[in-house]
Amino acid sequence: MELTRSQKEIQKAAQEFAKGEFDKEVTVELEQSRSYPAELLQKAAELGFVGLQFAEEYGGGGLGLVDACLVAEALCRKDSTMGSAVVLAAFGAECLHRFGDKKMKEQYLEQVTAGKMLAGIALGESDRGDDFTVLDTTATRSDNEWIINGKKRYVTNGGAAGFYLVLCRTEAKHAENSGVALILVEPDRPGITVADLGDKLALNSVALADITFADVRVPLTNLVGKEGQGLAQARAFLDEVKILAAARAVGIAAGAFDRALAYVKQREQFERKLAQFQITRHKIADMATKIELARLITYRAAADFDKGKADPTLSAMAKMTAARMAVEVADEAIQLFGGYGYMTEQEVERYYRDAKTIELCLGTRESQKDRIADLVIGKLK
Amino acid sequence: MQLLSYTEDHHRFRARLRKFLAEEVTPHVDQWEKEHIIPRAVWQKMGRAGFICPALPKEYGGGGGDFLHAVIVIEEIARTNHSGLATPLHSDIVVPYLESYATEELKRKYLPGCACGDIITAVAMTEPNAGSDLASMQTTAEEDGGEIVLNGSKTFITNGINCDLVVVAAKDPRAAEAHQALSLYLVEAGTPGFSRGRRLEKMGYHSQDTAELFFNNCRIPKSNRLGAAGTGFYMLMEKLQQERLVVAVMAVAAAEGILEQAMRYCRETMGPKGPLNRSQALAFALVEMSTEVKIGRTFLDKLIVEHMAGSRIIVETSMAKYWTSEMAKRIADRALDLFSQAGALEKTPIVRTFRDVRVMSIFAGTNEIMKGIIAKMKIN
């Protein structure tokens, strides 16, 4: 796969931005104080790194998912945590961009792409990912309002977002896939309670919360797209953001790898550079190979997506492969750093935790495999 | 077949210790993890209760027990799910240097304090530029009259902030051969010229005060040398078998704890299709984890018996150190998957274990060093 000239330029710009703006000490502070890097987001947005795949009329880049992935990779490579925070600012906006109406998009997307607002999407309800078919959150129609009741779990940017797309059941449970809709809810509506989920394995600077809706009223016009389409929309959204998550994983792995590589080339033990030990060399070779493999499948998925041939199987494969690879590569990076690898200062342990988080969100390996197996095996006779 | 023969005394010891830890340690662990240190008072309580240096002879204030008492302490501390209260390092790794190599006078001076928790020890070998390659150590120890003058710095030292007494490895710059230049010295906290650096921020082991130590014309009496001049390497080698075995016990105990949590979670948590352990993939994962834990435990128990019988099992303990620490990491990694999103939250106990076990393949000789040793002894 060859990148176009403009893609190469975007990649380079993102690399330069990351190099100039990211500072690992600041990252550690933000992580410890659990504060979102608002300034950084603002700057990234000014350079057009938020919402690259959104239409230009809403402040987007008018580009594709490949471009968005290039930026995600470059940012996470330089700093896994800040990179992730910037990419996740728009988490949910992707869905609004694809399925929302013009008015909504003008009102919200412009702010998101300007780095002035965080997006939010609330799909799942259980403690362990979501089986959307057993949705308990309801939206009932009354005159010209939806009345929403229910509890959503694990909402990224929960409590900090400028809007939430909430997956609700609008009809009784009988029809399996119909009767579900996405409804946009403004955070200042009465009846919303946000419960932050506390310290996390990683990514503490990005909020994560449970959100409860108790008789929350929003205008009927807040419906995103059509009634009955909610499930399909959520799935399409997940298929898209899994590719972005894979790109983050590739960036994280590459970043951990960069650091390990530099380290083994410089550190001496037994009067030799670590990079002179065969075992070290082979580890480096393994890591480089794994990254390249994951990168290939990730960009292939993104490119197909841009060509209008989005493939859910490939999305799941890319997310699973890239996340596992990132965990393994970052783990090896820690090992190559020896005791230093265990220290916060050297960053790789944070990369490792960030990588692990990607493996844990948007469905674990098993859940990706279930999806892949379903699609590959098909219906049994 | 029971490989380990625990006596009634051992069982009572374990029960008393478990009660002690439940009362004095577990309720405070979260706080210590946040404060990044363990209060000295806990060491003292633990020592007074007879749980520190359980294998040290009674005449020096120890428990007069055997290595199984040490194993019990490691296992029970593992159940408290934190790593700050590093009494196993103290009791089973550092104090044995004193017990084996110190003069009678030094033993009388220090060992009773070590046993009752008044003296917290540390061992300082690693330096910023000498980790795996101990022979390249740069800290120097030069004789000057009746004194030894230490200069240099150490890093990653467990109990670095709390320690009252440090076993320091340093080199005589005048010795010709690297391996014969090394000696071990006892340095008391408060000795002029000995200072502690910053406490290091780490991925895990948060309640553990791992720190840098500095020696700047630090003068100690010559009598504070352990053993004969130049025998440092020999002493380190002698003690490594037990050190590695201790890490293997820690690793297996941690893995068993993780497995227990994961099993319970999967039994009690409902997934889309019933309890999680009804999912074949997750059930298989639990079986695979249990199998590795059982295999590791069996190997470990055998080595404990052999170690207690005085066998030389350097190859086997090196195998156990690398394999069980890798195993514990694999189990922690897999278990976190099973917890799914909950595995992303710090309040899920297993998250701490996950962070803590990661270091086991690094310290006490990295796993690559273990493999190198085995290769040297077994293959070359």
Place this chain on the structure above:
Amino acid sequence: MNIITYSAEQQEFRKRLRDFLEREVSPYVDQWEREHLVPKSVWQKMGRGGFLCPSISTEYGGIGGDFRYAVIVAEEMSRTCCTGLAASLHSDVVVPYLDSFGTPEQKRKYLPGCVNGDIISAVAMTEPDAGSDVAGMKTTAVEQGDEIVINGSKTFISNGVNCDLLIIAARDPGIASKHHAVSLYLVEAGTPGFNKGRQLEKMGWHSQDTAELFFSDCRIPKQNRLGENGSGFMMLMQKLQQERLTCVLGAVPAAELVVEWTVERCRTAVQNGKPLIKSQAVQFALVEMLTEVKLGRTYMEKLVMDHIEGQTIVVETSMAKYWTTEMVNRVADRALELVGEYGTLEDCPIVRAKRDVRVMSIFAGTNEIMKGIAAKFMGM
């Protein structure tokens, strides 16, 4: 520490067996591999030598030894790399059915021949459409007067060509419950209606006569039923612990042998002017293999002792079966990589080993089945 200790008698037995195998078996293995069959005369020699069915009581010609004899036979047989002479299958898997569940008459009739090698036995459970799912078997056994009429076919049956006595599982079509319909029957070779089909071509186990068996109105006397009518499943379940342990006894020594060869090969083979063993990557790989093998051996020995003590260790033997067979596959796989191009030639013993060990994770219950059983017994 030796987990398994052997009596002087057992050590003597091992020595005699080793001599026997070196004389009568090893020199011919290559030939048998080419011919895809082991001559029956070898079984007889082995029986006359006292090496078959050592667990059978003296009353029936055996020596009434404990399971340690099985360990000795399995280990010594492994060293010959002769898969065809399936002595462990005969002595430790098939004949025990007869020994445990046979009537005194059945035992008097068959056991002495099983012990002296005149009777080669086989067990037939698997069918073309019923492998892991044993309960799905279709072969029927219908009572007609004093006779039982068997119809159906079996496949993958070890010793299928050589066997003189077959223990076959078949169902009574009149009983609805799958699990209560199955009984075990003794069928002698030569019984009209019992035909041995073709010998199956396999990836490995070339000297082993794995075959299909056909039953077409095959009539046997009613007294040839083993145990109570409908108790087939109960008997199978009861014997599985030992069957799996027998697989472990095959896997671990095979892995040990592969590692031994590989170390030897890497010592002598030269690449780019230096012995392979000088390469750090090769050394680490060998160390990892040695470690896994040692872990497997330790676990195996512990389970052997538990088994001899009469403990129920269904979970542990299932775990050991899957882990050790996967281990031997991993080890063989890695070994092939290490020896390089030579590993593509049949001349290289590891090649045969790799082909032979591959089946271990499939037969006697696939490893997935093992994990499923362990999961079930662990309450999942």
